Amino acid sequence: MSEERQALVRGATRFIAIVGDPISQVLSPEIYNPRLVKANALLLPLHVPSSTFETVMPSLRRIANLAGLVFTVPFKERAIPFADEVLPAGRQIGAINAMRPGADGRWTADMFDGTGLVRALERLDATPAGRRVLLIGAGGAGRAIAIALARARASALTIFDVDQGKLKRLADDVRRFYPTCAITTPERVDAARHDIVINATPVGMTAGDGFPAPLGALDSATVVFDIVPTPTMTPLMAHAAAAGCRTGGGRLMIESQAEAVLEFLGFVSSAPSYAHHAK
């Protein structure tokens, strides 16, 4: 740990709480805290048992040196009623992951899970605007990413999921909110017809996992992104790299998301520039 890694806690230190159940698995403290050193602030994990979340939340909001709240599983949907205002992405997704206090005591919330991915794509010189994107997975992460891609003016979005109910609901919502984004939900997908391919499922996290779906041949011009944070090289990413594609992974998404959340909470990120993750 170098001097730059984390602020020394003092009486005047403010904190951001990341709230989840369980919480010990989160990587956020190590990602956020180096960026909070200069602001004399700290991200602290709070393990709030799921059964007590609704009881605890109003009290957390009252802590005067709490500079923000970050939510992880299983609270991203359940946190919504505790915000005084939810910004458009959060409302459309139906989930939030960050909440900030205003000077008037009101709390404003938004969702940055998809924003993190869009920012990560920008770092890979693959800004979604005008691109055709193939998204594998219509669960919580996939939903946040689909809305964020449509907000970022992707021209076409192909969504694949084995859960037809989730898939239909997400496709309908994106069509409704972003009618200019062409949504398709084929039963078989072909990566070759897309500029960007994204895995938003957990497939690739466990040893022996293959690809999240049969994708067909990869064009070297296609950018392939896998949100799985570990391992850093999933089977899909290895396959894409072998095909000459630029690739991005979960760690880059988490870092990009942290930057977006810290901006939202009023902290200017002071992190050094990223290592370039593109291949």
Added chain:
Amino acid sequence: MSEERQALVRGATRFIAIVGDPISQVLSPEIYNPRLVKANALLLPLHVPSSTFETVMPSLRRIANLAGLVFTVPFKERAIPFADEVLPAGRQIGAINAMRPGADGRWTADMFDGTGLVRALERLDATPAGRRVLLIGAGGAGRAIAIALARARASALTIFDVDQGKLKRLADDVRRFYPTCAITTPERVDAARHDIVINATPVGMTAGDGFPAPLGALDSATVVFDIVPTPTMTPLMAHAAAAGCRTGGGRLMIESQAEAVLEFLGFVSSAPSYAHHAK
């Protein structure tokens, strides 16, 4: 900040909250945190507005990675109803400054403000057992110290305060709880007749403050302790040092108290040995 000064926050980090209003003045994070590095724990200041304390407390108790609570002004009395059990010193003083969770979800509380002073005296080779002690001040700090000295079997305790009501209540309580400790409350005091002299008032904190009371001549065998944390050398301590007395100050008391609190919370202190504060 060296590597030893503070633990790196991770997902599995536990925390102790110090709760007060205001909170930015507390020195506790800097004193506790170096001692919590090896335990992957952290002391964090929580600014709980006074008007919300009773609302917030039940929720704080529910946070699963909260390893303990420390209370400062104005909550030391108001925290008592939130403990499932209060240990004898806390009950006798009528105030607590630390609370720990049990495996069964019950919280146990105690008061360490006086314990810190007794431990500091031990470090100065002035263990209170069998000693005659002159205590200036019967307010919150004086009350905790008087009870702790009597618990530590001081043979005689002379207490001085201009507030006769507080003085009488404290003297009566100490007599009741510790009938073998000889309590006197004279209107004029004489330091020379005591082994230990303690200032438990804020007098000495502000430039131009004199002594907290007329004390008469000091014997070089008398140990003089001033709980004022800053300045580190108060007029009383300077006077005592000039008379050849051993002296101790507020910082030593705070450090000794932190050790006692950390033991109570189940953390073994890993701090290096103290510099010897005795003159």
